[in-house]
Amino acid sequence: MNRISRRQFHLASLSAAAALATTRLTADDAPAEPIIDIHQHTNYWQRDTEQTIAHQRAMGVTQTILLPAGTDVERASTGGGKWNGLGGVGAGGNESVLVMARQHPKVYYHGANEVTDLPTARSEIAKYLEQGAIIIGEQKFAVECDSAESQLLYALAAEYKVPILLHFQHGTYNRGFERLHKMLEKFPQTNFIGHAQTWWANIDKNHTDQTVLYPKGKVTPGGLTDRYLADYPNMFADMSAGSGLNALLRDEEHTRGFLDRHQDKILYGSDCADAEGSGPKCQGAQTIAAIRKLSPSKAVERKILYENSKRLFAGKL
Numbered sequence: 001m002n003r004i005s006r007r008q009f010h011l012a013s014l015s016a017a018a019a020l021a022t023t024r025l026t027a028d029d030a031p032a033e034p035i036i037d038i039h040q041h042t043n044y045w046q047r048d049t050e051q052t053i054a055h056q057r058a059m060g061v062t063q064t065i066l067l068p069a070g071t072d073v074e075r076a077s078t079g080g081g082k083w084n085g086l087g088g089v090g091a092g093g094n095e096s097v098l099v100m101a102r103q104h105p106k107v108y109y110h111g112a113n114e115v116t117d118l119p120t121a122r123s124e125i126a127k128y129l130e131q132g133a134i135i136i137g138e139q140k141f142a143v144e145c146d147s148a149e150s151q152l153l154y155a156l157a158a159e160y161k162v163p164i165l166l167h168f169q170h171g172t173y174n175r176g177f178e179r180l181h182k183m184l185e186k187f188p189q190t191n192f193i194g195h196a197q198t199w200w201a202n203i204d205k206n207h208t209d210q211t212v213l214y215p216k217g218k219v220t221p222g223g224l225t226d227r228y229l230a231d232y233p234n235m236f237a238d239m240s241a242g243s244g245l246n247a248l249l250r251d252e253e254h255t256r257g258f259l260d261r262h263q264d265k266i267l268y269g270s271d272c273a274d275a276e277g278s279g280p281k282c283q284g285a286q287t288i289a290a291i292r293k294l295s296p297s298k299a300v301e302r303k304i305l306y307e308n309s310k311r312l313f314a315g316k317l
Contacts, residue, residue, distance in 0.1 A: 033302070034062040035288065036309040036317060039138070039165070039195065039240040039269025042066055042092030042100055049100060051275040058277025059270065059285050063317055064108050066097035067138040067165065070115035071124075094128045101132070109317065111135040111165075117149045122156055129160045134316040137165030138195070145174040146183055154187045163191040163312060165238060168198040170210040177202065177210075178224065184232040191312060193267065195238035199225055200247035203258060214246050219254040229262045236312060237262065239291070239304065240269030245283055248290040255294045263300045267309050 037059070042052065056064050069091040092100075097110035112128035114121040116139060125136055136157050143150055145166065157164040168174045177198050184192060197213035205222035207215060228235045238244070248255050259266065268291065270284025278285045288305065295301035310317055 037061040039271040042096040045273035055277035140167035158189040165193040167196040200243040219251040240271035
């Protein structure tokens with residue numbers, strides 16, 4: 001008789017749970033040290049629901065916020081092709097994340113999103129905030145970060161008391177990173193979460209070539225990102241994606257100090273598209289490992305992996 005391992009049995013159980021709409025995941029078997037992932041997507045790079053559930057469990061994540069894409073629109077920058085702000089990878093939209101969150105309450109939560117400069121953006125996002133979305137984003141669209149359309153959404157976030165997550169990528173998404181401070185000052189009741197290449201490149205005071213999106217080497221403290229986190233109580237950092245992992249690993253000595261001085265502002269997110277949830281192919285798992293290795297204390301590690309998100313989403317997670 002062939003015996004299956006406990007892990008194989010667990011993954012088989014997850015497959016059955018994902019296949020049955022009436023089956024719900026619970027946190028009853030949660031690890032002793034829970035992890036909140038604030039940045040994940042449905043249908044990401046064709047990863048299905050079953051794979052997403054197994055991926056999050058393999059990473060040790062106990063609660064996940066699912067961020068939807070926006071409406072497919074025609075944009076000249078894509079050569080006339082369909083574009084929803086997530087690089088054409090087919091991540092699920094508002095309905096997709098809503099359905100998964102409702103099927104697995106207290107384990108999965110959902111955000112609300114829309115292409116920033118569509119006339120219906122505010123009403124579309126508000127529709128899903130009314131249905132329980134706990135964050136606006138991921139805002140990854142070709143606008144200026146201080147555009148009039150963006151400001152409507154910053155005000156909406158304050159109205160509904162939810163954070164807004166912005167993908168900063170020089171020359172492409174949420175342009176004008178150097179002007180973000182004006183928005184932080186204009187909307188003090190809005191909690192902003194920074195993410196992606198330009199956000200993480202600018203931990204370095206000497207990062208002058210903004211076209212370099214994944215800089216390497218030593219970091220000098222005092223970059224724009226460093227200052228935004230230090231100077232504005234409504235600014236937070238999403239540690240996800242390859243850009244976040246690069247920022248952690250490029251200068252480990254700097255990282256320890258950075259995690260220490262911003263220990264109340266950094267949130268764990270994965271934003272990875274693999275199906276493994278562990279090992280060298282899973283950037284999200286690597287980020288968790290780096291946070292555990294480089295946090296100056298166990299208390300700081302727990303803040304980044306769990307407590308900061310629990311506090312920022314107070315009453316919602």
